[in-house]
Amino acid sequence: MFSNLENAAKKRSVHVAVLLLAIALLIQACASSPETAPTPAEVTERQGVLRVAMQPIVQLDPAFISSDPEVIVANSIYDYLVDVTPQNTIAPRLAREWTVSEDGKTYVLTLVENATFHDGTLFTADDVVWTFNRLRDPDVDSPTKNLYSNIENIEATGKFEVTFTLIESNPFFLFDLSDNHALVLKADTPVPGSDFNGTGPFKIASYSPEDRLVVKANEDYFDPERPKLEGVEFIFFNDQVAQVEALRGGQVDLVMLLSADLFNTLIGEQGIIPLEAATNSFDVVRLRADRPPGDDPRLMQALRLATDRQAIFDLVLQGYGAIGRDNPIGPMYSQYYSEDTSLPERNVAAARALLAEAGFPDGINLELHTPDTANRPNLAVVLKDQWAEADINVEVFVEPESVYYGNNGWLVVDLGITGWGSRPYPQFYLDTMLTCGAIWNESHFCDSELDRLAKIAGTTMNEEERVEAYNQIQTMLIERGPILVPYFFSQLGAISEKFTDFQMKPFPGRSDLSQVRLAAQ
Amino acid sequence: MTTGQRSTDLSLGTATSWWRRLLLFARRLFSSPTSAIGATITLLFILVAILGPFIAPYGANEIIASDARQPPSSTHWFGTDNLGRDVFSRVLLGAGEILLLAGLGTLLAVIAGTLLGLLAGYRGGIFDEVIMRVFDSLLALPALLLALLLLGTVGRSQNSVLIVIFVVYTPIVARVVRSVVLAVKSQGFVEAARLIGESQAYILLREIMPSVLPTLSVESALRFSYAIFLVASLGFLGVGVQPPSPNWGLMVKEARTYASQIPWAIIFPAAAISIVVIGINLLADGMKRVLQATGNE
Numbered sequence: 127m128f129s130n131l132e133n134a135a136k137k138r139s140v141h142v143a144v145l146l147l148a149i150a151l152l153i154q155a156c157a158s159s160p161e162t163a164p165t166p167a168e169v170t171e172r173q174g175v176l177r178v179a180m181q182p183i184v185q186l187d188p189a190f191i192s193s194d195p196e197v198i199v200a201n202s203i204y205d206y207l208v209d210v211t212p213q214n215t216i217a218p219r220l221a222r223e224w225t226v227s228e229d230g231k232t233y234v235l236t237l238v239e240n241a242t243f244h245d246g247t248l249f250t251a252d253d254v255v256w257t258f259n260r261l262r263d264p265d266v267d268s269p270t271k272n273l274y275s276n277i278e279n280i281e282a283t284g285k286f287e288v289t290f291t292l293i294e295s296n297p298f299f300l301f302d303l304s305d306n307h308a309l310v311l312k313a314d315t316p317v318p319g320s321d322f323n324g325t326g327p328f329k330i331a332s333y334s335p336e337d338r339l340v341v342k343a344n345e346d347y348f349d350p351e352r353p354k355l356e357g358v359e360f361i362f363f364n365d366q367v368a369q370v371e372a373l374r375g376g377q378v379d380l381v382m383l384l385s386a387d388l389f390n391t392l393i394g395e396q397g398i399i400p401l402e403a404a405t406n407s408f409d410v411v412r413l414r415a416d417r418p419p420g421d422d423p424r425l426m427q428a429l430r431l432a433t434d435r436q437a438i439f440d441l442v443l444q445g446y447g448a449i450g451r452d453n454p455i456g457p458m459y460s461q462y463y464s465e466d467t468s469l470p471e472r473n474v475a476a477a478r479a480l481l482a483e484a485g486f487p488d489g490i491n492l493e494l495h496t497p498d499t500a501n502r503p504n505l506a507v508v509l510k511d512q513w514a515e516a517d518i519n520v521e522v523f524v525e526p527e528s529v530y531y532g533n534n535g536w537l538v539v540d541l542g543i544t545g546w547g548s549r550p551y552p553q554f555y556l557d558t559m560l561t562c563g564a565i566w567n568e569s570h571f572c573d574s575e576l577d578r579l580a581k582i583a584g585t586t587m588n589e590e591e592r593v594e595a596y597n598q599i600q601t602m603l604i605e606r607g608p609i610l611v612p613y614f615f616s617q618l619g620a621i622s623e624k625f626t627d628f629q630m631k632p633f634p635g636r637s638d639l640s641q642v643r644l645a646a647q
Numbered sequence: 648m649t650t651g652q653r654s655t656d657l658s659l660g661t662a663t664s665w666w667r668r669l670l671l672f673a674r675r676l677f678s679s680p681t682s683a684i685g686a687t688i689t690l691l692f693i694l695v696a697i698l699g700p701f702i703a704p705y706g707a708n709e710i711i712a713s714d715a716r717q718p719p720s721s722t723h724w725f726g727t728d729n730l731g732r733d734v735f736s737r738v739l740l741g742a743g744e745i746l747l748l749a750g751l752g753t754l755l756a757v758i759a760g761t762l763l764g765l766l767a768g769y770r771g772g773i774f775d776e777v778i779m780r781v782f783d784s785l786l787a788l789p790a791l792l793l794a795l796l797l798l799g800t801v802g803r804s805q806n807s808v809l810i811v812i813f814v815v816y817t818p819i820v821a822r823v824v825r826s827v828v829l830a831v832k833s834q835g836f837v838e839a840a841r842l843i844g845e846s847q848a849y850i851l852l853r854e855i856m857p858s859v860l861p862t863l864s865v866e867s868a869l870r871f872s873y874a875i876f877l878v879a880s881l882g883f884l885g886v887g888v889q890p891p892s893p894n895w896g897l898m899v900k901e902a903r904t905y906a907s908q909i910p911w912a913i914i915f916p917a918a919a920i921s922i923v924v925i926g927i928n929l930l931a932d933g934m935k936r937v938l939q940a941t942g943n944e
Contacts, residue, residue, distance in 0.1 A: 367904055387905035437712040441730050507891040511710045522889055
């Protein structure tokens, strides 16, 4: 009656079960075994290959890149006009200096004169004009088309001088010029992104999709001091645990975008330097404000009252970051950040009362959608627990990012958690997330007062006026906004001590690899 | 002898002999140490699944913020996980969910598989061909792949996991049952029943089914252990039940990122999966041995 096949299968299943236990023990044993750091050799100019572990890249055209890995690759091969320093100041790159007219509408940039593309042609103002015209072209439909819709004209006013004329004054325009997508391509590139023809510090050596992308130093870089490495290998991993194990095992030298849990495992590890960068990155818990049940702002207030921010900060972030105040202006923007309006303390009874007033005396059931990345699933689980006390019962749906963001599903769901990357100035969040009809207005919020204040803050050349507008916006969002911002998280990473001079930026993909060099012994 | 009398006699006789047979079966099962261990483990886990909600010291999703990441102690026997949830309680409460999902899924698959297997084996012909070719095509896909495919289409929830177990295991059960039916249906007593003019349902259930039962019970136990594994695997891959459910596979997945820091959060759920699967397999082994011995007598 019993075939051999079944017997074999049954035995196999016992074996698999035993194996699983063994693997669990092994993972834990490996994780705690000490590593010895190899000794670096004598350091001279342009030495060493940095191996970076990261998620695979998909998009190669700079006008459409979005993830950190895509940006870090593009940032190695191409150049921005200007860079933003970790201190949120503007640093020159292809533009070596600039002047701004008093009305804030005319920006004249003087470019470096010795930059060449990797194919040998000279970089000139025409390339800048072509690149930015493309970025604002509605037919190209790059995510930057709204950002640059304020540009009236871009003109090459000299072989190495470009003049941007704006419709309305924009005090942040230099930051906008350093948008992640604004990498300068050669004029009239037929298929942007396909030939990797940039002016950047590294040249493409090989690209094998879903495996690795290798670049080598650009010997003709306009700054002869850089890059300091022989080359960089971007090695693709889908799994973060595997990235960290590869760092431990010495197969890679740099990992970024780590969760706090994984980061903690690397602290004290021999030969590895942990990296922490304060950022304005945050997770937004938002409720659609344009349809029931979220169209009653009392529901959002109830969610806020039922949330214990300190517990979330301790459990989910383990202290790496700052507690949020339900608006996108975080403590990193020291000149704009305000704590004048106090956040309500957690009060479950008050949350219940508000819920009853909003027409849900017996509590409410909601679906909470979240991508499966970083701390978001943990945040969802903790919120579920905290809210349950106020009879707000959520069913958590953890989805791969491709599903969460795919087909713009994230803009449709009522209750969701979305991660927002760090930007050098806060106006971006208002203009894309919170003003009426904004491109990523996921909460479908629309408030004329907010629009008015955001407009003032984004156009005035008077700094005091701007500070005041941002203060009012913060108060308004705390009092009646559609979003809950539980925290701002630090970016965490780790690098092998064989390398030095790596400075991780708030948007890790924008970290400058051309400065990195082998550490002296 | 009238039909009425005969059925009364039979039912009386069945009641006592069933009880006797069950006792005999249990005694024989516990006579071998391995199958005794298997049976004990299985019973223990079923007990835990039933009593879990009453004996678990904390709720499955109860977050004790001040006690996050604690090693095993007298207050938290298995320690606490990264969010401050009691691992002991989660493992206990997870038993109910995983055994219920796997058990219910297996039960449905066994019922459907048995019915289809009996019919296909007994009737043969075009009915047999169609059913078996459809099942063959399902069996051609690895179980996990088929499960992932199904979850992709029906969405993720406990019910979808149930559907997955049902769809993945029905063909296998049907195949096993059909093979037994094919061996039995040409034997004299079946022929005799057919000649007397008994209905198809009577022949299938009263004449053929008793021969199928031993194989079926072993097969069911095996399917059950596979189903537990499948539920845990789907949880581990993050496509089955959703957090914060105390699914053991999901717990292993969640604990994987901090395994070196709080190993107890991964070891206990992983051990639970291993032990229960090993236990049920040992039990199935023992059942097979006992039933074969009974059959040979």
